[in-house]
Amino acid sequence: MLRTSFQGVARLVRHKALYRSPCLLPRVHLASAFGSSTESLVARFCPEKTDLKDYALPNASWCSDMLSLYQKFLEKTKSGGWIKLPSFKSNRDHIQGLKLPFGLETASDKQDWRLFTRSIQLEGQGYEYVIFFHPSEKKSVCLFQPGPYLEGAPGFAHGGSLAALMDETYSKTAYLAGEGLFTLSLNIKFKNLIPVGSLAVLDIQVEKIEDQKLYMSCIAQSRDKQTVYAKSSGKEICSLSLGCLPLPHPQQRGGKMRAKSQILSWSLGLLGVGMLLARDMDEEKGNKVRITQPATQDSLK
Amino acid sequence: MLRNCAMRLRTLGTTPARRPGAARRLFSSEKVIRKDYALPNPSWTKDLRLLFDQFMKKCEDGSWKRMPSHRQNPTRAIQEFQTLFVDSKFKKEEQMSKAQQFTRSFEEGLGFEYAMFYNNVEKRTVSLFQGGLHLQGVPGFVHGGAIATIIDVTTGTCAISEGIAMTANLNITYKKPIPLLSVVVVNSQLQKIEGRKLFVSCTIQSIDEKTLYTEATALFIKLDPEKPLT
Numbered sequence A: 001m002l003r004t005s006f007q008g009v010a011r012l013v014r015h016k017a018l019y020r021s022p023c024l025l026p027r028v029h030l031a032s033a034f035g036s037s038t039e040s041l042v043a044r045f046c047p048e049k050t051d052l053k054d055y056a057l058p059n060a061s062w063c064s065d066m067l068s069l070y071q072k073f074l075e076k077t078k079s080g081g082w083i084k085l086p087s088f089k090s091n092r093d094h095i096q097g098l099k100l101p102f103g104l105e106t107a108s109d110k111q112d113w114r115l116f117t118r119s120i121q122l123e124g125q126g127y128e129y130v131i132f133f134h135p136s137e138k139k140s141v142c143l144f145q146p147g148p149y150l151e152g153a154p155g156f157a158h159g160g161s162l163a164a165l166m167d168e169t170y171s172k173t174a175y176l177a178g179e180g181l182f183t184l185s186l187n188i189k190f191k192n193l194i195p196v197g198s199l200a201v202l203d204i205q206v207e208k209i210e211d212q213k214l215y216m217s218c219i220a221q222s223r224d225k226q227t228v229y230a231k232s233s234g235k236e237i238c239s240l241s242l243g244c245l246p247l248p249h250p251q252q253r254g255g256k257m258r259a260k261s262q263i264l265s266w267s268l269g270l271l272g273v274g275m276l277l278a279r280d281m282d283e284e285k286g287n288k289v290r291i292t293q294p295a296t297q298d299s300l301k
Numbered sequence B: 001m002l003r004n005c006a007m008r009l010r011t012l013g014t015t016p017a018r019r020p021g022a023a024r025r026l027f028s029s030e031k032v033i034r035k036d037y038a039l040p041n042p043s044w045t046k047d048l049r050l051l052f053d054q055f056m057k058k059c060e061d062g063s064w065k066r067m068p069s070h071r072q073n074p075t076r077a078i079q080e081f082q083t084l085f086v087d088s089k090f091k092k093e094e095q096m097s098k099a100q101q102f103t104r105s106f107e108e109g110l111g112f113e114y115a116m117f118y119n120n121v122e123k124r125t126v127s128l129f130q131g132g133l134h135l136q137g138v139p140g141f142v143h144g145g146a147i148a149t150i151i152d153v154t155t156g157t158c159a160i161s162e163g164i165a166m167t168a169n170l171n172i173t174y175k176k177p178i179p180l181l182s183v184v185v186v187n188s189q190l191q192k193i194e195g196r197k198l199f200v201s202c203t204i205q206s207i208d209e210k211t212l213y214t215e216a217t218a219l220f221i222k223l224d225p226e227k228p229l230t
Helices: A002-014 A016-020 A038-045 A064-079 A159-178 A256-284 A294-300 B002-014 B021-026 B046-059 B075-085 B093-098 B144-160
Strands: A127-134 A139-146 A180-190 A200-210 A213-221 A228-238 B064-067 B112-119 B124-131 B165-174 B183-194 B197-206 B212-222
Touching: A038 A159, A064 A127, A064 A139, A127 A159, A139 A159, A159 A180, A159 A200, A159 A213, A159 A228, A159 B144, A159 B165, A180 B144, A200 A228, B046 B064, B046 B112, B046 B124, B046 B183, B112 B144, B124 B144, B144 B165, B144 B183, B144 B197, B144 B212
Parallel strands: none
Antiparallel strands: A127 A139, A139 A200, A180 A228, A180 B165, A200 A213, A213 A228, B064 B112, B112 B124, B124 B183, B165 B212, B183 B197, B197 B212
């Protein structure tokens, strides 16, 4: 019964008429209704089979440092809890069926969007990078090799290109660690320039998750850690907190069961409200709105 | 020019052929290399053109100046920078010929479409920016890193007017996401100078100034030939 109820709510949320009513139903993704665990987020993010091209794979432009470190981390994915993240040309490909919170939906769905860090398509000319994520320790490592199209000062990568890659790694880490969606702040201290074509290793750590915000830190350095290129901190906001109704806190250690039962009771309450509203609109608009699962209503009575 | 191209080809020939496109690149005409990208093109929306015209009017009395923007740095500037500030082990001729300015590495309309204007008296730089579809982050919105880049470029122009400088710190607070293909005004102001330190602030707002998208502060350090970067 619960499963059909939630399916019904999800369908209602997707229906246009309800979207237009301001802030009545926040985004209710089926998995999120139970508070997405990192495991389920990773499973959705890393499809087992896909036709999409994965750009985070070695190619002829990768320097030997990058190749050898990549192999080392690949070994760790077999035994030690690390996961290699795929990298597609658009975030829409990563997060299939992502519904942005009300008010942030954009009208069109253009096919020629490209993720900024995958926009320069010529091999070796722009961003060459791969991210490895450790779900239990909530940390990431990004291997980054800037190409000549990312130049700022002659022979060195533009500060903005490193900022962009830091933001990108923060985004992916925050999404998988706690459904982080938008960056709230980014503070970068540049220490040394990265020569074009050389390897920079970015180590990202989630420091804490508080008030629906993820706080992370990053250090970008050379492989031998002798040269620090930059240090930064970033803050991302969780997508669940972007709705208008008070939301349960994201899962924290020791509070899993409490969070789940809170979400459950909150969702059932919303379901009731949603059903009532849908019925009212149905009367107003002369049956233009159709609830596709009449059985759901009956099961609530 | 032909002699220089021939010399470079010979150098390329001795290194392992990793990038077959390199030789073709060298034969691009001077016109393509020196094209000024900070001028209207068909991808510019009406809003961007109007704003551009408004600022061009402001340039008429000399208080504002439009900054030209090229894909590649002139060879002379590259050589000067490398000689003054960079250790010889980092000098790579081969890469210099292929390199291009990050913000101009996109097809027309798909990346950063922007024009910068500088006011020498007020020490202010204004960028009129339109983010193309290849700058996507969250679907439909400009990537936080692309915003960081345009802030770095705009604040950098403010700082470079005092001498060659490098970004030391960049602190950005994102208030609202910027939709792709919308036009925003990036306004940066030199706040103070302390020795070699240059403090610059920056805001990104909508054209009507009613929406504040981003706020930022940046610290630049003026380069000293006595203290090389590498």
